[in-house]
Amino acid sequence: MLKKAAMLDIRLIRERPDFVKDELAKVQCPPSAIDALLEADRVRREALQALESRRAERTRRSKEIGALPPEERKAAGAALKSLSDEIAAAEAAAADAEARFDTLMLEVPNLPHPDVPVGPDDSANVVVRNVGEPATFDFTPLPHWDIGPALGAIDFERGVKISGTRFYVLTGIGARLQRALISFMLDVHTRDHGYVEVYPPAMVKEQCLVGTGNLPKFADTVYRDIEEDFWFVPTAEVPVTNLYREEIIDGATLPIRHVAYSPCFRREKMSAGRDVRGIKRGHQFDKVEMVKFVRPEDSDAALASLLDDAEDICRRLGLAHRVIQMCTGDLSFTAAIKFDVEVWAPGCGEWLEVSSCSSFRDFQARRANIRFRPTPQAKPEYVHTLNGSGLALPRVLIAVLETYQQADGSVRVPEALRPYLGGLEVLRPV
RNA sequence: GGAGAGAUGGCCGAGUGGUCGAAGGCGCGCGCCUGCUAAGCGCGUAUACGGGUAACACCGUAUCGAGGGUUCGAAUCCCUCUCUCUCCGCCA
Numbered sequence: 001m002l003k004k005a006a007m008l009d010i011r012l013i014r015e016r017p018d019f020v021k022d023e024l025a026k027v028q029c030p031p032s033a034i035d036a037l038l039e040a041d042r043v044r045r046e047a048l049q050a051l052e053s054r055r056a057e058r059t060r061r062s063k064e065i066g067a068l069p070p071e072e073r074k075a076a077g078a079a080l081k082s083l084s085d086e087i088a089a090a091e092a093a094a095a096d097a098e099a100r101f102d103t104l105m106l107e108v109p110n111l112p113h114p115d116v117p118v119g120p121d122d123s124a125n126v127v128v129r130n131v132g133e134p135a136t137f138d139f140t141p142l143p144h145w146d147i148g149p150a151l152g153a154i155d156f157e158r159g160v161k162i163s164g165t166r167f168y169v170l171t172g173i174g175a176r177l178q179r180a181l182i183s184f185m186l187d188v189h190t191r192d193h194g195y196v197e198v199y200p201p202a203m204v205k206e207q208c209l210v211g212t213g214n215l216p217k218f219a220d221t222v223y224r225d226i227e228e229d230f231w232f233v234p235t236a237e238v239p240v241t242n243l244y245r246e247e248i249i250d251g252a253t254l255p256i257r258h259v260a261y262s263p264c265f266r267r268e269k270m271s272a273g274r275d276v277r278g279i280k281r282g283h284q285f286d287k288v289e290m291v292k293f294v295r296p297e298d299s300d301a302a303l304a305s306l307l308d309d310a311e312d313i314c315r316r317l318g319l320a321h322r323v324i325q326m327c328t329g330d331l332s333f334t335a336a337i338k339f340d341v342e343v344w345a346p347g348c349g350e351w352l353e354v355s356s357c358s359s360f361r362d363f364q365a366r367r368a369n370i371r372f373r374p375t376p377q378a379k380p381e382y383v384h385t386l387n388g389s390g391l392a393l394p395r396v397l398i399a400v401l402e403t404y405q406q407a408d409g410s411v412r413v414p415e416a417l418r419p420y421l422g423g424l425e426v427l428r429p430v
Numbered sequence: 431g432g433a434g435a436g437a438u439g440g441c442c443g444a445g446u447g448g449u450c451g452a453a454g455g456c457g458c459g460c461g462c463c464u465g466c467u468a469a470g471c472g473c474g475u476a477u478a479c480g481g482g483u484a485a486c487a488c489c490g491u492a493u494c495g496a497g498g499g500u501u502c503g504a505a506u507c508c509c510u511c512u513c514u515c516u517c518c519g520c521c522a
Contacts, residue, residue, distance in 0.1 A: 048480055052491045059491090062503040066448030073448085077502035084502065248477090377459070380477085 008108055009366070010041060023111045026118050026328035037104045044097040051090040058083055106216055110363040112328045113337035115300075119327030126327065131311065132320035134344045139407045143347035144398045145278040148174060150409055152430035153401075154279060166268065166282045173427050177400070178286065178393055180420035182261050185288040185313055189390055193309045195259035195290060200239035202263055203230040208242040211368030213334035213360075223265045223283075236262035236289035237387045242368055244293060248380045249372040255302060256293040259390060261286065279394040280352065286393040292386040293370065296362065299384035303337065303359045306388045310341050310355040313391050316416045319399050320344040322351065336361045343395065347402030352395040357388030 013020050017038060021031040058080065065076045112118075117126055135141075148154030153174025159167040170178055189195040209215040209231055214222060223232040233239055240260050249256070264287050275281040290309060294302045307323065314321040326338040335358035342351035362382035365371070371380035404412040411427040418424060 045480065048491085052480070055492090056490055058502075063449055065502060068448095073502085080502035377475090 008105075008111065008363070010037075010105070013037060014041065020111070024109065026112050026116075027109050027331055028120075028329060029109050033104070033108060037101070037108065040097070040101040040104050044094070044101045047090070047094040047097040051087070051094045054083065054087050054090055058087060103216075106210070106367070109333045110213075110331075110336050110360065112331060113359065113361070116331065116337050117325065117327045118329075120329040122327075122330045124327035125330055126325045128323040128325050128339065130320075130322045131314070132318070134320045135346050135403045137346065137405075137407075141346045141402060141405055142409075143278065143349075144345070144401045145348075147347065147401045147405055147409070147411065148279070150429045151401075151411065151427050153177065153427070163283075166276070167284065168279050168282065172430075174397075176421065177417075177427070178397055180417050181393060181396055181400075182286065182288060183420050184316075184417055185390055186259060186261055188313060188316065189259040189288070189290060189309060193257075193259075193290075193312070195257040195309075198240060198243070198258050198260045200233075200236055200243070200260050200262060202233050202239070202265075204233055204239050204242065205229065206231060208238050208245070208368075211242050211245055212238045212364055213367060214238065217333060220269055221267050223267060232265040233262060234266050235264050235287060235389075236260040237291060240289065240291040241364055241370075241385055241387065244370045244383075245368040247370060249293065249370070249383065251295070251372045251374050251376075251378075254293060254295050254372055254383065255298060258291045259288060260291070261288050263287075278348065278398065280348075280398060282394065288390045288393070290388050290390040293372075293383045294386065295372070295374070296381070296384050299359050299361060299386065302384070302386055303339075303357065306386055307339050307341070307357045310357055310388050310390050313396075314341065314343055314354070317396070317400065317414045318416075319396070319403060321354075332356075332358065334358070334360050334363055336363065341389075341391070343399040345395075345399050345402045347405065348398070352398060354391040354395045354399070355389035357386070359384065359386045 008020070013034060017034055021034050024034065025031065061080055061083075065073050065080075068076055117124060119125070145154070145156070149156065151174065152172045153170065155169040155171050159169040162169075186197055190197050203225070206215065206229060209219075209222060214234060222234055224230065225232075239262070240258050243258070244256075263284055265284050268281060268283060271281060279285075290306060292302050292306060311321065311323065321341055321343045324340045324342060326332075326335070326340065331338055338356060338358040340353050341355040341357070343354050345352050361384050364385045365382035370383050370385070372383050373380055400414060400417075401411055404414060406412065409429040413421060413425055413427065
């Protein structure tokens with residue numbers, strides 16, 4: 001069966017090509033991509049019509065043969081042989097046209113949401129708000145790559161020894177602190193924010209990556225096992241969004257809100273040589289991810305609350321943070337609108353992205369074919385999908401260590417985490 | 431990993447080469463009838479793409495786990511694969 005892999009609605013592109021071109025220009029997609037797509041669509045439809053009219057004829061004449069007495073069928077059938085050959089050729093032509101169309105279709109990025117500021121690159125991103133005062137010190141705060149080893153919490157050397165560059169080992173209180181953070185976040189989201197926890201596979205089939213938009217364009221950022229054709233998830237967004245792939249969801253169950261803890265694997269080829277210090281950017285890290293499936297009319301409100309759910313973790317941990325809205329030029333391939341949450345890390349002196357909250361509108365739903373019935377009798381419609389980290393672990397760990405460090409090298413444990421560490425109040429150097 | 435069984439519509443379940451997108455039942459929807467309820471009766475009840483329409487209607491094609499093959503014609507025959515179940519082995 002020919003796979004329908006629409007990312008944008010081809011009907012919208014057909015009917016309003018200039019509008020689509022203008023919008024995509026804002027996300028740095030050239031208009032020629034749309035012209036190529038429209039041409040491929042035209043070729044595809046012609047091929048389809050040619051094929052279908054021949055098939056209709058064959059069906060009609062074959063049925064006539066079926067009505068004949070058995071002894072006459074063989075002779076009557078022989079006359080249809082050439083028609084069948086024609087159909088085979090038409091099928092091949094249609095499959096080619098379809099494949100060409102699908103290829104182009106999958107490489108067109110999402111349309112930006114009208115609320116997104118227009119800009120060429122990250123310089124035009126907008127700081128939406130700052131929350132909390134950055135921690136101040138009467139001594140020079142240390143970066144986590146000094147604090148961590150001193151606490152016996154991070155072992156960089158052995159991480160490199162066993163797995164190579166961009167790997168580290170959390171040890172003792174470090175491992176325990178990360179586990180506490182994971183439990184804390186999952187509890188907050190499930191208990192107070194209404195998410196249903198899932199624990200998904202970290203290895204998925206190729207089709208899942210297409211659904212979320214990682215493939216075909218970003219294959220070089222994902223690890224895979226060639227022998228079994230498994231792909232290692234770069235984020236829980238992939239398995240969780242694909243939970244409902246190829247499904248028609250009962251409208252009454254929307255919105256669906258999931259939160260998932262998972263390891264994440266990234267090749268980080270694009271960032272070679274950058275952020276090599278510390279645990280900020282590794283090939284493997286842990287993350288708590290929130291994913292929502294909502295009715296289209298609810299997606300704007302759902303994004304606002306998703307963002308607030310992510311920020312709530314920062315608030316409860318007492319981490320100074322800011323919210324950045326991405327401009328059109330800095331939007332990801334799949335996002336229609338996106339806000340990043342960054343926490344302040346006073347030791348390394350930088351804002352760390354701990355969450356990226358996006359609405360994909362119907363972009364992923366089209367690719368993954370996730371629909372819902374608005375009412376029991378209505379035709380299925382695409383859901384809107386959203387997701388955001390809630391939050392990314394190693395960076396929260398960094399922010400906690402650096403924010404709560406004290407002059408003697410110890411680190412206070414934020415109130416909210418103490419129940420998860422048996423009441424422990426201070427981490428002390430070993 | 432070894433052996434066997436299976437995969438049909440929302441569900442159950444017929445169908446082994448032709449008029450089958452698929453009997454029958456259940457469920458569901460609409461209507462009728464019945465002074466409640468239950469039963470009964472009639473009609474309807476998948477998805478996608480393309481054409482068509484102001485929008486409906488309507489027309490065509492595809493889909494009986496997936497892919498390929500045989501044939502004028504495949505749910506039905508052949509091959510490959512996937513998944514599920516049972517037994518054995520192995521494990522967390």
